[in-house]
Amino acid sequence: MKSLLSFTVALFTLALAGCGEESDKSPVDGRDFDAEDYSEPEPYTGRVIDGYLRNARVWLDMDGDSQYTPGPMTFENSAGTEITLRDGEPTALTGEGGVFSLDTAELVQDPSISPDIDPRDFPLFAVVLPGQTMEQTRIGEVVLEDAYLLSAPPGVRNVTPLSHLVRQRRLIGLQDLSVISTDLSDALGNVNLVSNYIRSGDHRAHAYARAFARFMASQFPPEYANLLRNGDGRERYLSEEAVYLLGVSFARNALEVVQVVDAAASQGNYENINIDELELPEVPVELDDPVILERQTVLARGEGSELPATMSNLSVSAELEFDYSEDGRLTAVTANGCMMPSMREMARLINARGKIADTDVQWMPSISLSQESASYHEAEGADERLTFNWQDRTATFETTTTCHPGLASSSALGGPPAIRYGWTMADARVDSLTATSDSKTEVLRPDYQFANDAFFGFTRSVDGVNEEIVALTSSVQSCEGDIDPEDVDAAQVVSAQQPFTVTGSITLPDEFTSPALEFDTRNDRFRPLRFGFLDEEMSSTPGVSNTEGFDWAFYYPFDNSSEFVADQPNLINIAYLNRHGGSRACGREFERAPSAAYARVNYTYQRLSEYLSGLVE
Structure with missing residues (x-):
């Protein structure tokens, strides 16, 4: 025929x-x-x-x-x-x-x-x-x-x-x-x-x-x-x-x-x-063809299983692939290796109705430092998956690994989820996000006072106990006038800060005082550069030496590079997970990439049309 x-x-x-x-x-x-x-x-x-x-x-x-x-x-x-x-x-x-x-x-x-x-x-x-x-x-x-x-x-x-x-x-x-x-x-x-x-x-x-x-x-x-x-x-x-x-x-x-x-x-x-x-498929389409995050490659395997490690001694421990529907909504994140779902990032995505391009800075990393991740990555096939059901306002996290103490794993993806998520909305924003597993119930309640596109405060409770309360204490404060004339044209400059506080039952190290989010807001952009955070599970990972807290530091492509997207200038190129560095002066040229880190995350992007074209049989 x-x-x-x-x-x-x-x-x-x-x-x-x-x-x-x-x-x-x-x-x-x-x-x-x-x-x-x-x-x-x-x-x-x-x-x-x-x-x-x-x-x-x-x-x-x-x-x-x-x-x-x-x-x-x-x-x-x-x-x-x-x-x-x-x-x-x-x-x-x-x-x-x-x-x-x-x-x-x-x-x-x-x-x-x-x-x-x-x-x-x-x-x-x-x-x-x-x-x-x-x-x-x-x-x-x-x-x-x-x-x-x-x-x-x-x-x-x-x-x-x-x-x-x-x-x-x-x-x-x-x-x-x-x-x-x-x-x-x-x-x-x-x-x-x-x-x-x-x-x-x-x-x-x-x-x-x-x-x-x-x-x-x-x-x-x-x-x-x-x-x-x-x-x-x-x-x-x-x-x-x-x-x-x-x-x-x-x-x-x-x-x-x-x-x-x-x-x-x-x-x-x-x-x-x-x-x-006929009951034909109903498929909304995003017609702006935004650039979307395709993959995060995580390098968090240290020599001798010790972290932090020098850049030359960090190797790939996981790869995360991001899946989308025609309307630009993120439908799933699949890991070859291990990942660590971030409830804060999930809430940011939910506030953008699932459209990752509308979050501006797409999916700030939250990774697993478990050295077991690299072993899973070396084997073929997907090991973990975070899946969103936007209609039902639910999500699930599945794992076939032993990277997460206290989480039940399945022999293959498609089995019972290790974590079930559900959220409630108020005024078109997340009111609460609940994660339920066999070992605990965790609830994130955002606090939108002084919130911006990249960050908001929140209260995170575990089994009814307020473990972590992060409060933004003012709006973003510009210090562009304090930039040294020699640094005005530098690739990345801390031109604004936003102070915050951390309280709750979580252990607060002495070094974690007067923390502040750091941004580069020049040229009408809003680029997060550094934020400090505490994570007791990550700190207690075998082989990880950290009692001071962590910093994520973000680096962006040069304006004249092929990776730069003029209408989406705030797309992260590389992220480094560092030891928390404490308070630093506003108006300074942002630090160059570190020589050693707990992890490096490389970002890969593509147009929505390119992604969808690859799905056609």
């Missing part, structure tokens, strides 16, 4: 190659031309189909931004010649039978300047105008009230939900479904994804297309739909990245949509399926 499909697609492609040839355009500057050989360029025609769609806006996307571009528009051909198209990208509204005809006269060029521009080199796009576009059905024309976007690969002139799937998979870099075997290709069988399934009477393909259209409409931005409702389809709203993200989500969920349709087709009767009654 796959061979038949490949043959069908090949024939269809060959047929396209013979259609829509343009001839020389009549000169308008008085030059001589061969009138006998001259003919008007043929329009570029095709159809827009869910059922046949009348009054849908269609255009040739020549600049690759996935939106209609009006004229005058400058187009650069493959030879580097710039050509001005007075009328912009060829566009039209579809007519009866979904037929469109694009005027390609402007694509015909003076051969002494540039070869003709071939419309078959560009994808076609179409958008449904809610309240205006009509679908031709067996019972007559029906007004469509939901907007959605369609496209087709270059050269393909049937613009349908199925052709949209083909193009999106190609954009991601995947092979066509006609030449590879995947769950989706097996489910689609011999469906021709670039054909006119209305004309061929392929009810199965039509059912898939209608379900795809409904799924895409459910993800379409309401603001754009409202704009189109009162417009003519030439309105620009979405970025190229946003259209790509919508396409990636469509490609990622296509199999589930197909499976829902198949389940509804009683004995293969696809013609009479009520698509509106």
